[in-house]
Amino acid sequence: MKYLARSIDKLLKNYLEAFGAVLLEGPKWCGKTTTAEQWAKSVLKLQDPDMREEYLATAAVKPSLLLQGEIPRLLDEWQDIPVLWDAVRTLVDQRRQPGQFLLTGSNTVDKAKLLHSGTGRIARLSMLPMSLWESLESNGQVSLASLFDHPQQDIDGISSALTIEQLIFAACRGGWPASLQVRSDDAKLLIARNYLNSVCEDDISRIDGKRRNPLLTRALLRSYARNISTPAKKTSILADITASGDVTLSMDTLDDYLNALGRLFVVQDLEAWCPAIRSKTVLRSTMKRCFVDPSIAVAALGLTPSLLQEQLKTFGFLFEQMCIRDLKAYSVEQGGRLSFYRDRYGLEADGVLHLDDGRYALLEFKLGSREIEEGAAHLQELRSLLRQKKLTETQVPLREPDLLLVITGGKMAYSRKDGVKVIPLACLRP
Numbered sequence: 001m002k003y004l005a006r007s008i009d010k011l012l013k014n015y016l017e018a019f020g021a022v023l024l025e026g027p028k029w030c031g032k033t034t035t036a037e038q039w040a041k042s043v044l045k046l047q048d049p050d051m052r053e054e055y056l057a058t059a060a061v062k063p064s065l066l067l068q069g070e071i072p073r074l075l076d077e078w079q080d081i082p083v084l085w086d087a088v089r090t091l092v093d094q095r096r097q098p099g100q101f102l103l104t105g106s107n108t109v110d111k112a113k114l115l116h117s118g119t120g121r122i123a124r125l126s127m128l129p130m131s132l133w134e135s136l137e138s139n140g141q142v143s144l145a146s147l148f149d150h151p152q153q154d155i156d157g158i159s160s161a162l163t164i165e166q167l168i169f170a171a172c173r174g175g176w177p178a179s180l181q182v183r184s185d186d187a188k189l190l191i192a193r194n195y196l197n198s199v200c201e202d203d204i205s206r207i208d209g210k211r212r213n214p215l216l217t218r219a220l221l222r223s224y225a226r227n228i229s230t231p232a233k234k235t236s237i238l239a240d241i242t243a244s245g246d247v248t249l250s251m252d253t254l255d256d257y258l259n260a261l262g263r264l265f266v267v268q269d270l271e272a273w274c275p276a277i278r279s280k281t282v283l284r285s286t287m288k289r290c291f292v293d294p295s296i297a298v299a300a301l302g303l304t305p306s307l308l309q310e311q312l313k314t315f316g317f318l319f320e321q322m323c324i325r326d327l328k329a330y331s332v333e334q335g336g337r338l339s340f341y342r343d344r345y346g347l348e349a350d351g352v353l354h355l356d357d358g359r360y361a362l363l364e365f366k367l368g369s370r371e372i373e374e375g376a377a378h379l380q381e382l383r384s385l386l387r388q389k390k391l392t393e394t395q396v397p398l399r400e401p402d403l404l405l406v407i408t409g410g411k412m413a414y415s416r417k418d419g420v421k422v423i424p425l426a427c428l429r430p
Contacts, residue, residue: 003179006035007329007430008127008133013039016072019123020092021101023078026127027265027292028106028203029195031177033076034101035127042069043182046080055081063087071100078103087123092121107207107264126265129175129293133327133429137162137170140429142413144330146361147421151403158413160424164367167409167426169305171318173297177327192295196221204260212257218300219247220257224267224289225297229317229350231272231286231342234258263407268292270324271354273339275386275398288340294321312367320350320365323425324408327353327363330430341382349382350375362404373408374421379404 008024015022016039024032036045039359046055058065059081067073067087078084088101102121132138141158162170172189173179179188200217223240238254241247261267269287291297297318298308308315328338335356342348351363362382364375383401390398404420413423 003034003038004130004134004177004180006127007131008035008125009038011333012036015123015125016102018098018101019121020095020098021088021103021121021122023103023105023124024127025105025265027129028198029176029178029191030127030292032104032106032127033074034177036074036076036104036335040072040074040102041195041342042071043074043076044069045076046066047077048240052080064091067091067101072102073100074102074104074195076104079105089121107203121423123151126332128325128329130180131175131179131428132162132322133326133328134329135170135175135180137166138326138426138428140427142252142423142427143429144327145255145334145430147403147405148334148355148361155413155415155421155423158423158427159411159415160426162424162426164409165305165309165320167319168315171315171322172298172303172305172308173296174293174298176295179187192293192299196296196299199261199264199266203264204257207263208262210256210260212260216241216247216249216253217257217261220254220261220268221296221300224291225300226235228291228297229288229320231288233286237289262291266296270351271339274351275341275389283303290321290324293325297321316367319367319409319425323363323365324351326425327351327407328426330428332353333430342373347381347385348378349394358399359402360399361405362401365408366406367409369408369410371388372408372410372422375406376404376416376418377407378420379420380418408410 012022012024014033015408024036046052056064064081064087066084075084088103092100133140139161142155142411146153168183172192174192176191176195179191182188200214204212204217219241223237226240227237229346234251234254238249238251242249251421258267267290269290271287272285274285324338331353337354339352339354340350342353349362350365352360353363354360362379364379366372366375383404386398390400406420406422407425408422410424415421
């Protein structure tokens, strides 16, 4: 199958030119190995069952032998032999040249097992499942980077080719590259379900050798799925899991499971943005519950495209997850970071996209046209508060938002008179 370009490609190239080694990490099956192989000159696949025992034996005696090969050398799923981290760091120091190693990993390793953090030698890059642009479903007629550089550009009349039914299917299928290699729609939907099964039955315990209950993991993921795109407290999630009386769960155990799911890159919550525009006591700082891909929530709840076509309110929460995934991918080259804003007065922004140069956009994710007016009103009110605070704050003035965006599942892009830009998700690209 022809390699499909990923949003992270250019940044990965730059990292290899700047650092001795690059760690590409993210959820399994998101395409890390395939992307890394585009740049590698030699490959060591540590999960090869025919060679695994030999690799382990070699690593126990002299791990540097596994690093021999043309550079950049790819160490795929390096975390299976953690000693390789320190071996890479040592060799990078000795050679003193960039682009020596590429490492891929589907879970984070306990830093206590590593002799060195790798700072200055091994740079980290996070990878996501495929966005709509990467899977060739977004027409890419609106560039996010170009919008930041030229906020007044004309987007009126640009239209999406995806119907609401196609958006629903894309969310259910998810951004898993393997799903693009099969023809039947039913087969494509099996990828996310199998991913969920693997997490519950195997990965949740393998990550640190601590046996965890698959049924409890499923119950937790179902509860998380019921609360996605909301700042649900952990106490609420705990109460939801134990409501039936069939499951007993402590907060410590919940934290342990959530930590494991975070290390597996399954759960990726959004932090609250806390600008000092009102009294500090009125801000909601609970994390917004998110998965790395909307298909995980679909699989956890046992939903199907046909069911979601009858439950568009539910799909609205899944659509927000898809928007978050794609915007993260499209802004990776600019150091993009997503948060959200919500206060007790009801003022909110579904997302706040920060770039590493200080620019940022206020975002609302609205599935249909009837919600756009409400979303635009939220963005304008928040911008007004920021402007007022900027006039009164003399020591550290707040920057006004560079963009106000409503990302929609509709068909047409346009700029409103109030400065808010309405853009279909399936028109965006990096």
